[in-house]
Amino acid sequence: MQSRIPARRATGRPRSAAADAAILAATREALVELGWSKLTLVDVACRAGVAKTTLYRRWAGKNELVVDAVAELFDALRLPDRGSLAADVEGVVLQFAAILARPEARSGLMAVVAESTRDEALRDRIRASIVDRQKRLVLEGRSRAQARGELPAETDPEATARTVDLIFDVVAGAVVHRTLVSAEPADEEWVRGFTRVLLLGLAGAVGPA
Amino acid sequence: MQSRIPARRATGRPRSAAADAAILAATREALVELGWSKLTLVDVACRAGVAKTTLYRRWAGKNELVVDAVAELFDALRLPDRGSLAADVEGVVLQFAAILARPEARSGLMAVVAESTRDEALRDRIRASIVDRQKRLVLEGRSRAQARGELPAETDPEATARTVDLIFDVVAGAVVHRTLVSAEPADEEWVRGFTRVLLLGLAGAVGPA
DNA sequence: GCCCTTACGCTACGAGTCGTAGCGAAACCA
DNA sequence: TGGTTTCGCTACGACTCGTAGCGTAAGGGC
Numbered sequence: 001m002q003s004r005i006p007a008r009r010a011t012g013r014p015r016s017a018a019a020d021a022a023i024l025a026a027t028r029e030a031l032v033e034l035g036w037s038k039l040t041l042v043d044v045a046c047r048a049g050v051a052k053t054t055l056y057r058r059w060a061g062k063n064e065l066v067v068d069a070v071a072e073l074f075d076a077l078r079l080p081d082r083g084s085l086a087a088d089v090e091g092v093v094l095q096f097a098a099i100l101a102r103p104e105a106r107s108g109l110m111a112v113v114a115e116s117t118r119d120e121a122l123r124d125r126i127r128a129s130i131v132d133r134q135k136r137l138v139l140e141g142r143s144r145a146q147a148r149g150e151l152p153a154e155t156d157p158e159a160t161a162r163t164v165d166l167i168f169d170v171v172a173g174a175v176v177h178r179t180l181v182s183a184e185p186a187d188e189e190w191v192r193g194f195t196r197v198l199l200l201g202l203a204g205a206v207g208p209a
Numbered sequence: 210m211q212s213r214i215p216a217r218r219a220t221g222r223p224r225s226a227a228a229d230a231a232i233l234a235a236t237r238e239a240l241v242e243l244g245w246s247k248l249t250l251v252d253v254a255c256r257a258g259v260a261k262t263t264l265y266r267r268w269a270g271k272n273e274l275v276v277d278a279v280a281e282l283f284d285a286l287r288l289p290d291r292g293s294l295a296a297d298v299e300g301v302v303l304q305f306a307a308i309l310a311r312p313e314a315r316s317g318l319m320a321v322v323a324e325s326t327r328d329e330a331l332r333d334r335i336r337a338s339i340v341d342r343q344k345r346l347v348l349e350g351r352s353r354a355q356a357r358g359e360l361p362a363e364t365d366p367e368a369t370a371r372t373v374d375l376i377f378d379v380v381a382g383a384v385v386h387r388t389l390v391s392a393e394p395a396d397e398e399w400v401r402g403f404t405r406v407l408l409l410g411l412a413g414a415v416g417p418a
Numbered sequence: 419g420c421c422c423t424t425a426c427g428c429t430a431c432g433a434g435t436c437g438t439a440g441c442g443a444a445a446c447c448a
Numbered sequence: 449t450g451g452t453t454t455c456g457c458t459a460c461g462a463c464t465c466g467t468a469g470c471g472t473a474a475g476g477g478c
Contacts, residue, residue, distance in 0.1 A: 012424030013475045019426090035327035040464065051427045056466070085411075106326040113389055114319035117312070118244035123392050131390060151412060166402050167411070169387040170379065176390075177382030181322055181340060182374065183332050193375050201410030202294075202376070203360060221453030222445045228455090249435065260456045265437070 027069035036111035097186035245320035306395035
């Protein structure tokens with residue numbers, strides 16, 4: 001969310017918040033039309049109606065800009081109480097799949113993750129802006145299921161953190177792999193099957209059809 | 210595996226197979242040292258000891274070259290019979306994690322997947338060279354578990370295909386997300402927890418510790 | 419309302435990469 | 449040996465990058 005290169009003091013002309021929003025929207029628009037590799041900062045600046053130098057004053061480069069532009073997409077995720085753990089999981093996974101079906105998320109997300117393998121600062125930025133922000137969904141669904149008696153209460157906070165991380169990697173990883181690597185839609189049928197495996201396990205899922 | 214741009218006839222001077230191997234090895238070497246974004250074909254050609262034009266005669270571009278270079282890494286995956294489904298899963302997941310821990314796989318794989326979101330031909334290439342090639346592991350582990358009586362035999366071939374695809378996305382997706390997005394190691398402890406969830410499901414896994 | 423500070427738009431620049439074309443020489447098959 | 453293709457080399461125009469320098473605009477502190 002923050003613009004990486006901070007304004008230095010509280011005095012002087014403040015940065016235009018409207019420009020910030022226009023730039024991020026223009027970045028997503030360019031991601032849709034051009035994809036990651038053909039996206040240039042000049043093009044984004046032109047679409048946003050600002051000068052190229054304005055971009056460089058706020059973001060260190062293409063990587064950081066796209067992370068911020070993509071991160072906003074995932075803030076739309078919600079976890080309404082649908083009555084059961086299975087229904088909650090299916091609901092949020094379908095939302096996640098819908099976001100990953102959008103071209104600006106598809107081309108942007110994987111690209112910055114790829115770049116982050118050689119850039120520790122970028123990795124931290126992704127973690128803070130995207131990953132950790134959405135772990136709240138796992139935490140909330142989990143405590144809700146515990147309140148319903150669907151999951152046992154865990155006492156050890158360290159074990160809890162490990163479990164939450166694990167669930168997050170399984171859920172997010174499966175959806176991402178399905179939509180981006182296997183390149184097939186995570187539709188309702190697939191989500192039902194996935195939720196079944198997640199809750200019941202391999203043996204329990206294929207058994208009683 | 211094939212070089213995308215085929216030699217036209219059986220006559221004339223054949224292409225050097227040694228050059229092919231040298232180029233792919235040089236590509237992996239460059240991926241380690243430079244990463245995806247700073248990798249240039251001139252650099253690869255220089256490392257491999259061939260001319261830049263030779264690269265362009267065999268591969269359409271950087272994307273196709275890196276797919277072939279990375280695909281070879283995953284052919285090392287094996288599925289030895291370790292006596293139980295859980296042990297088999299743990300074994301192959303640890304191998305997969307070890308490959309994804311190598312920098313040439315980390316930076317290369319995600320980058321080409323990102324590019325493939327806007328390039329259908331590249332997507333097909335990845336699917337053929339990497340994804341479908343490794344689905345054999347799921348098929349083999351599954352039939353082995355069925356022979357042991359750990360999994361029920363499925364009769365409908367269409368349902369079987371769906372299940373295999375689902376399992377593959379869950380396993381591969383979870384490991385990829387853990388190592389590349391969460392950027393934490395998929396070590397033995399994590400793999401044990403993951404296998405537990407995969408086989409027993411969420412409720413069964415956190416219950417009997 | 420004035421001055422100080424900063425953001426902004428614009429232009430220009432050197433450096434680097436891209437993919438292609440054209441050439442002579444070398445290697446292989448029939 | 450003749451025909452065919454690959455290979456190494458060089459050069460090329462087009463493009464993108466990130467930065468610097470300038471004059472101007474827009475705020476905040478007093």
